[in-house]
Amino acid sequence: MKLYVCWNVKRGPLGHPCGNAYHALRQAGHDPEVIKSYGLRILPDRFNRTEGRREAKRLTNSKTVPVLVTGEGEIVSDSKRIVAWAREHPAGAGPGASATAETQLSDSF
Numbered sequence: 001m002k003l004y005v006c007w008n009v010k011r012g013p014l015g016h017p018c019g020n021a022y023h024a025l026r027q028a029g030h031d032p033e034v035i036k037s038y039g040l041r042i043l044p045d046r047f048n049r050t051e052g053r054r055e056a057k058r059l060t061n062s063k064t065v066p067v068l069v070t071g072e073g074e075i076v077s078d079s080k081r082i083v084a085w086a087r088e089h090p091a092g093a094g095p096g097a098s099a100t101a102e103t104q105l106s107d108s109f
């Protein structure tokens with residue numbers, strides 16, 4: 001699993017999108033390979049030449065990160081969608097197992 005991020009995965013007070021995506025994956029038990037993808041979307045592509053940013057653009061046709069590539073090769077872009085994906089796919093749960101995991105989680109509160 002790979003997570004393309006801007007430059008860090010810290011969560012800021014306003015909810016840094018890359019940090020939110022990273023921490024949601026960690027909370028779900030995943031340990032993504034973090035690929036730092038420096039870049040600025042306001043700049044033309046010729047200035048966004050880091051390997052990660054170019055790969056993220058190639059995968060999504062968008063200049064923004066975070067972008068998740070799951071172990072199965074599914075591409076999920078936008079931090080909110082990555083957070084939702086993480087909640088629906090806890091680590092260790094196979095296909096169709098998320099309902100069970102959710103039940104276990106809510107049972108533990």
Ligand SMILES: N[C@@H](CCC(=O)N[C@@H](CS)C(=O)NCC(=O)O)C(=O)O
Nearest residue numbers: 006017018039040041064065078079
């Ligand atoms: N709606 C997007 C916003 C993503 C976003 O703003 N990402 C920042 C990095 S945290 C970005 O790609 N910035 C590049 C830029 O502004 O050039 C999301 O939540 O995923």
